Amino acid sequence: MLESLLISLQLAIVTTAILLVLAFPLAYVLTFKTFKGRTAVEVIVALPLVLPPTVLGYFVLVMIAPDTSLGRAWQAVFDTSLAFSFSGMVIASVLYSLPFAVQPMQQSLRAIPSSWLEMANTQGLSLRQTLKHIILPAAKGGVLVAAALSFAHTMGEFGVVLMVGGSIPGETKVASIALFEFVEMQQQSEAWLLALILLAVSFVMLSVVYTLNRHGFNMGTKS
Amino acid sequence: MKHHIQITSKVGLLDLDVQADFSDEIILISGENGAGKTTLLRCLAGLQQAQGQLLFNDDVWLDSCTSFVLPSKKRKVGCLWPDTALLPWLSVEKNITLGIEQVDKTWLKDLAEKMEVLPLMQRTSHMLSTGEGQRVALARAICRKPTLLLLDEPFSAQAPTLRQRLRASLKLMQIELEIPILMVSHDVEDAETLANQHWHMREGKLIKGVAAKQIKRGEG
Amino acid sequence: MGSLPYSRKFQRILCVVLLCFYGSLAQAQEVLTVAVASSFYEQAKQYKKQFEAIYNVNIRLVSGSTGRLYNQIQQGAPFDVLIAADLERPALLIQSHKAETSFTVAEAYFGLLLDKHYTTDLNLLLAPNIRHIAIANPNVAPLGKISQTLLKKSNLWKVLKPKFVYAQNALQVASMVKDGLVDAGFVPVDSPDLSLALIQYQGLSLTQKTSADLWLQFIIASTAAPKFKRKPHA
Numbered sequence: 001m002l003e004s005l006l007i008s009l010q011l012a013i014v015t016t017a018i019l020l021v022l023a024f025p026l027a028y029v030l031t032f033k034t035f036k037g038r039t040a041v042e043v044i045v046a047l048p049l050v051l052p053p054t055v056l057g058y059f060v061l062v063m064i065a066p067d068t069s070l071g072r073a074w075q076a077v078f079d080t081s082l083a084f085s086f087s088g089m090v091i092a093s094v095l096y097s098l099p100f101a102v103q104p105m106q107q108s109l110r111a112i113p114s115s116w117l118e119m120a121n122t123q124g125l126s127l128r129q130t131l132k133h134i135i136l137p138a139a140k141g142g143v144l145v146a147a148a149l150s151f152a153h154t155m156g157e158f159g160v161v162l163m164v165g166g167s168i169p170g171e172t173k174v175a176s177i178a179l180f181e182f183v184e185m186q187q188q189s190e191a192w193l194l195a196l197i198l199l200a201v202s203f204v205m206l207s208v209v210y211t212l213n214r215h216g217f218n219m220g221t222k223s
Numbered sequence: 224m225k226h227h228i229q230i231t232s233k234v235g236l237l238d239l240d241v242q243a244d245f246s247d248e249i250i251l252i253s254g255e256n257g258a259g260k261t262t263l264l265r266c267l268a269g270l271q272q273a274q275g276q277l278l279f280n281d282d283v284w285l286d287s288c289t290s291f292v293l294p295s296k297k298r299k300v301g302c303l304w305p306d307t308a309l310l311p312w313l314s315v316e317k318n319i320t321l322g323i324e325q326v327d328k329t330w331l332k333d334l335a336e337k338m339e340v341l342p343l344m345q346r347t348s349h350m351l352s353t354g355e356g357q358r359v360a361l362a363r364a365i366c367r368k369p370t371l372l373l374l375d376e377p378f379s380a381q382a383p384t385l386r387q388r389l390r391a392s393l394k395l396m397q398i399e400l401e402i403p404i405l406m407v408s409h410d411v412e413d414a415e416t417l418a419n420q421h422w423h424m425r426e427g428k429l430i431k432g433v434a435a436k437q438i439k440r441g442e443g
Numbered sequence: 444m445g446s447l448p449y450s451r452k453f454q455r456i457l458c459v460v461l462l463c464f465y466g467s468l469a470q471a472q473e474v475l476t477v478a479v480a481s482s483f484y485e486q487a488k489q490y491k492k493q494f495e496a497i498y499n500v501n502i503r504l505v506s507g508s509t510g511r512l513y514n515q516i517q518q519g520a521p522f523d524v525l526i527a528a529d530l531e532r533p534a535l536l537i538q539s540h541k542a543e544t545s546f547t548v549a550e551a552y553f554g555l556l557l558d559k560h561y562t563t564d565l566n567l568l569l570a571p572n573i574r575h576i577a578i579a580n581p582n583v584a585p586l587g588k589i590s591q592t593l594l595k596k597s598n599l600w601k602v603l604k605p606k607f608v609y610a611q612n613a614l615q616v617a618s619m620v621k622d623g624l625v626d627a628g629f630v631p632v633d634s635p636d637l638s639l640a641l642i643q644y645q646g647l648s649l650t651q652k653t654s655a656d657l658w659l660q661f662i663i664a665s666t667a668a669p670k671f672k673r674k675p676h677a
Binding site: 061062065066067081083084162166167168173181183184185186 | 508510511514574575577580582583607608609610611622623624626
């Protein structure tokens with residue numbers, strides 16, 4: 001049981017870290033840049049919200065199977081299979097939680113008053129200075145929410161990892177699958193214990209993040 | 224005459240068409256709402272698309288003949304708008320010196336004194352009153368020693384006695400920096416004691432030489 | 444102009460009448476909910492088609508691992524029939540009075556599909572080019588349990604463990620093998636020569652519906668299975 005919890009935590013942390021790095025530039029571009037196909041990108045980012053998790057998981061599995069170019073490349077570089085591995089799960093997790101990371105960031109970026117960005121222009125601020133003094137501090141709230149949601153969402157993942165991971169104990173058997181199998185095998189007490197632990201972990205995680213996020217600034221206009 | 228403006232711009236229902244030559248002086252711009260005062264300032268700041276020519280000393284900011292447009296970032300313009308856009312998480316001092324690499328400490332102190340914000344320097348900006356915020360934003364506009372100063376009702380949130388002192392300070396600053404100041408205002412006192420020139424705008428066009436009394440009554 | 448409101452009213456009444464009629468029609472047809480072990484699912488689909496062509500019964504098929512279906516029945520799932528892939532769970536169900544009897548209704552052979560070929564040599568699983576082997580969870584799927592027993596008997600279970608990928612039931616194993624996502628797995632085979640295991644499916648009627656017995660007998664008749672035996676399990 002503890003082993004599966006550890007895997008879930010590892011998966012959540014790695015997925016969240018990757019998403020924070022990946023989602024911010026994406027959110028930035030979607031908020032501040034106009035380009036052809038922007039709507040298409042936004043739709044693709046939002047797809048995991050409506051796609052059944054098992055479909056997403058299966059799709060990723062087919063994409064990283066040993067006989068695909070991706071699977072073969074991975075095998076050549078790392079000498080292990082990408083399918084049914086922790087890394088394969090990470091890929092599916094990142095895709096699955098992508099909208100949960102991008103959208104809060106987008107919202108906080110969109111909330112930046114245009115007068116601030118105009119001020120950055122007329123004051124002659126470089127892109128680096130604009131990011132440092134205006135955009136990143138303003139996005140802090142969104143980033144925290146993105147991190148919290150990605151973490152919690154990954155901890156609770158089931159269908160996706162079931163498809164893509166193969167439920168291998170010690171490698172891809174996450175806590176939610178272990179819980180499911182406890183129930184299947186009618187091991188009620190283990191199931192309850194694991195469920196409570198998962199609940200507690202998520203609760204603590206979210207409490208920390210939302211407390212940190214309470215000290216936000218009002219970005220309304222002040223004349 | 225060192226500076227030359229000749230611009231047209233279409234914004235919504237407004238057809239802006241302004242032509243003027245001036246030197247380093249304080250110019251008051253008055254007019255009804257929607258006459259184009261703010262639009263004119265925004266065009267000069269580069270925040271609004273315009274066609275024509277903008278020449279400040281020897282710097283070309285806009286030249287439609289050669290399709291040249293200098294972006295806002297490069298224009299060295301100081302702006303004060305009704306929305307002060309102060310960054311609430313930075314101190315007053317940091318807001319004023321935003322974007323400036325090397326800050327002359329004596330210059331900064333002098334400026335802060337004149338704008339009456341010296342006691343506020345270390346305060347976090349989200350704790351300022353409206354009037355204090357406006358003065359900080361004014362200091363920020365001037366701190367860079369810009370080529371042109373654009374002020375949109377810069378004293379609107381100040382008490383009358385404070386306003387008098389600020390007018391005097393602004394005048395001193397202008398003489399010291401030798402730059403033109405374009406200032407939108409509905410305050411007669413500004414017109415009478417501060418401005419060297421007075422432009423009145425109506426429906427996007429410039430009308431010069433309107434008397435101060437007429438501003439007060441909203442005519443012209 | 445006066446005819447329009449009448450036409451509308453008439454349409455509405457017609458709709459209501461048709462709905463009632465359709466509703467009663469639907470009710471007239473009996474629904475039989477049949478839970479089948481995943482390894483029997485493909486066959487069950489065929490029987491369902493044939494059965495429904497003859498009898499006025501609408502069969503709803505539910506498939507899953509025998510263990511999963513067993514749990515659901517114990518928790519009150521409204522199944523009328525269970526077709527199980529092992530003997531233990533039918534016995535347990537009779538013990539807990541969820542069914543009266545169980546009997547063999549069909550059988551199926553299972554063999555090893557390895558690197559797209561059928562083989563009976565389990566040792567081939569040791570080859571290095573066999574990276575992933577799909578196994579149905581032995582705790583809930585009888586086919587998985589059988590696979591485990593077979594491999595343990597050949598002293599291969601422990602050694603092959605790093606290669607195992609666990610599926611929830613026999614159907615998932617089959618689809619993983621078919622789609623080339625794994626290199627080997629236990630799948631249905633047609634000929635006894637290729638087979639490594641035989642599963643005898645037990646049929647249980649869980650409710651008192653006559654159509655349930657009808658269905659089970661139909662399967663027996665269709666699959667030349669051992670004669671209908673009433674074997675009360677103690």
